[in-house]
Amino acid sequence: MPMDVGRVQKEIRDIERDRASGVTIEVQGNSLQKMIGCLKGPSDTPFEGGTFYVNIELDDQYPFVPPKMRFITKVWHPNISSANGAICLDILKDQWSPALTLKTALLSLQALLSSPQPDDPQDAVVARQYLGSLPEYRQTAKQWTDTYAHTQQVVGLEAKVQQIVEMGFEREQAVVALRAAAGDENQAMEILLGA
Amino acid sequence: MPSTMLTPEEWRCPLCLDLLFKPAVSSACGHVYCFWCLHKAMSPYTPSACPVCRTKYNQLPAICAKLHHYLATQFPEQYAARRQETEAEERDLRSTTPEPSPAPCPLPSGPDAWTPQHFACDSPACGKLLCHPLVLTCGHVIDAACMPRVGDVDGADGHASHTSECPACGLVSQQPAAACKQLGELVTQLFPEHSRQRLLECEHDLAAKIPGRQLVPGPQAHAQAGQQLPVSNQASEGLVGGSVYPATPRASAAGSAADGSGATTGDEGTAGDAAGRRQQQQQQQALSPSLTLAFRRRQEAGGASQLMADRLEANLQRLSGDSYVHHAVGCDGCGAYPIQGRRYKCQDCPEAMGFDLCGACMDRGLGNVVGRFNQRHLPEHRMHLCRPRVTAMHLLQAANPELPMEQLMWLLELTLTGGDEEAGQEHEATQPAQQQQQQSPASGSSSGAALNHSDSSTDTAVTTLRRGPRPVYHATAQEPSPSAHAAAAGGPGTAGGAAAGAAAAAGSDSVQELGGEAQGLIDDEEEEVHVALADLVRDS
Incomplete structure (x- = not known):
């Protein structure tokens, strides 16, 4: 079954219309199967002020299977791999529901940044630091945000x-x-x- | 008053995000979807979860004629456009959906000219304006007050719970229905005065029917919502009879494996003669004794994959009789999907989709229903009882009853894609070996752990098993079956891969071992068993 293009187009239009949500999305190529999502680091977290890019791939069966998402921007977070940006989040795996959308998924990633789940880690090193010494974790995460996510809009x-x-x-x-x-x-x- | 329910924005399908077309209501929670969207969203292996609220349901509802006529009249142009789109898709799928029955009273010539008759309760005894509309699995809309009462426990909507027999057509839903909020709001907005009056009437009726019921349900009543309904009186027991799914999904953590408490309660029997016939059929359907024996012998012999044999044996009853699930096959009578227990298949229906009935519908004699997919089934067609066929997916499920379906699918996929290096890297800094024998409660939070565990052992599995082309295990592999076109059913994975997944997840040491197991089983098994194991054996 080919992908439900109509739905994906509607989702993209919806994201474009809703500027206040703080997430944006950009299609790569013509097939609507590859996109780059963008979200702002939530305030009062070490990620505040950062702009995070997420690689998105849609399967043919989307929305009946979850979108594949992975951070492009390097992030220091217990549920995000510091090496390759892989994300451990239940709604991107077995808790996905076809009533969720790319927008809600990106917003969930934003929420994940504000509330790490060290008990179900993606990156065990970060999780250990988070559980063992929180201030140190915050400092590292802030450093990473400053280094990798403090980008101005890419000009030209x-x-x-x-x-x-x-x-x-x-x-x-x-x-x-x-x-x-x-x-x-x-x-x-x-x-x-x-x- | 802003007429929100009179604009198309309020009638978007949460799945295609377009105007609803041929709306179907998930009766257990009252959420509305396009018929096709809801069908695509259903799981072919286990009871499905409502995409919006995750309420479990196990019947594909029929199209709700009332909502269909409302949308078609209120938004004629958009609805016509949706019809065109959907019919083009149906041509590709080579399947159609039935046209809902015509409205009992003439429809208004244009939008916004509705009368209360258009929103009347479908119960022949009532016919008044809907007040708490329950859209049942058959598509009829019945007011909560018109449903026969089951017990005194208040339902999720704060109103009395009901048996699930439709007063209009007699179809029994497997779960009590919940009010459809969208339809309720529409009626309230169209006829504010009339609805208020009806609301008082209904409250009065309900209070009279249920002694001691408060008009405004207290918090305690809400707390009880969602619990199993106590069946209180004789009459309703008869009504509830028929195959009942367990309250929890079979594969969930709650449905504990060994004691089989999650297994179905089985049929209570609707009629004496039917019960007799059924018993006979159950015997026919039971898993052949030699397969059972093979498992047992294997277990006595011990060995590395004993764990798997043990676990399979503990769950053997799931592979036969009333617990057997006919993956990706739906009942055209009551919409049960997948069918559990007896399944009858029509031998004369020409459609590729096929026509099937579950045991309960067969017993009730639903020989002349219009199928969910517009099959031209006739009462004189021959229906034949299908034997349970144990497939790789069944084994995987039986060996890992604690894993949710999504994770089993992951296992299948993992083995298919050669261990998916992404998944391998994802848990780069591996967690301690605590998961060696992990039978972790398969809650969402443990998903990473469970996958991690499987990663480690599938590598060898994959290399041994991915040697040649193998029949892909998917829904249609069983038989050209109805509803098997379900895209959602395209479960990836090879037969061998599936078995490897079973081995990996059951903590078995290597696939060669499993191959040996399988060989032993097949040697002992004289009858036609199942494709997957036979295929595995060929390679081992």
Whole structure:
């Protein structure tokens, strides 16, 4: 069964209309199967002020199976892998319901940032630190936010993407790398070559 | 007053986010979906959860004619557009849905010209304006006050609980219905005065029917909501008879494995002769003794995969008789999906979709119903009793009764995709070996742990088992069956992979062991058993 394109389009329109929600989404390519979501770090947390990008992939059976989500921006959080951004969140796994949407999922990620669940960790090192020494955890998380998530809007992204695509990279990879590198072409190239 | 219920925004399907088309109401909680959307959202293996509130339900409801006529008249253009869209999809699926029965009174010529007759209770004895509309599995809308009473416990909506026999058509729902709030609000908005009057009347009726019932339910009443209904009087026992699903999903943590308490309570019997016939059929249906014997012998022999054998044996009863679940097959009479217990399949229906009835509907003689998918079934068609066929999914379920369905599907997928390196990395900093024999309560929070455990042992499983093309285990593999087109049913995984998953999750050491097990079983098993194990054996 092909993906329910109509529903995904409606979801995207809904996110675009609702600016107040604080989450945005950008489609990669034409198929509506790959997107990059963006959410703001919740206030009163070590993630405050950060902008976090999330890679989203939709299966053909979406919305009857959960979307695949993974942080592009590096995050220090017990339920998010510090190495690859994989997320441990029940609604993205067995607690998914087709009545949930990309918007509610992104908002849930925002909520996850404010309330870590160290008992069901994704990253055991972070979880141990969270349980053992909370101030230290907060400091590290803040440091990571400052280093990786304090990006200004990527200026002139399209031109930079073109540049990288001309060098023979996939468009989607280029965008992801540029975002992760906060718009720095050189750093983006390093990411692409290192990957 | 802002006429919110009169705008299409209030009538969006929570699944396709479009205007509802051929609305069907999940009767246990009252949430409304498009018929097709709700069908796609159902689980082919276990009772399903309402996508909005997660209330468990196990019957695919029929289209609600009242809501259908309301939407078609109130939003004619949008509804016509939705019809066009849906019919195009139906052509692709090569399946259709029945047109709801025409409205009992002429529909208004245009929007906003509704009269109370259009929203009257479907009970032949009532016919008054709806006040607490219960949309039953058959699609009829009955007022709460018109449903026969079961007990004195108040239901989730604060009103008395009811038996679930429809006064209009006699169809028995397996769960008590809850009021459909959307329909209730619509009626209140259309006829504010009339509804207020009816509300008082209904409260009065209910108070008279239930001695000691307070008009305003107290907090205690709400606390009791959702509990099992005590069946209080003789008459209602007869009504509730018929196959009843366990209150908790079979695969959930609550449905404890060994004691089988989560298993079905079985049929109480609706008529004497039917009971006799059923007993005979149950014997026919029971798992062949040689398979049982094989399990037992394997157990005595001991070995690395004894744990798996033990657990399978403890749950053998789930693979036969009234506990057997016909995956991805739905009853065209009462909508039960999947069918549990006896299943009858029509041998003469030409549609690819097929026509099936559950034991209870067969006994009630529902030979001339219009199928959920518009099959042209006729009463003279021959129905035949299907034997239970134990598939890899059944074994996986029986060996891991504590795991929820979603995790079993994950296991299948995991084995199919070669251990999914993402899943492997995800738990990079592995948790201590506490999960070695973990039979963790499969709550949402433990999902990571359970998966982690399986990761470690599936690697070998996958390499041994992924050697050749194998029939993909999915719904249609059993038989060309009705409702098997369900996209949701496309459970990925190979037969071998499934068995590997079973082995991994049961804590078995290696797949070769399991292969040996399977070999032993098949040697002992003379009858046609099931595709999955046979396939596994070929490779081991």
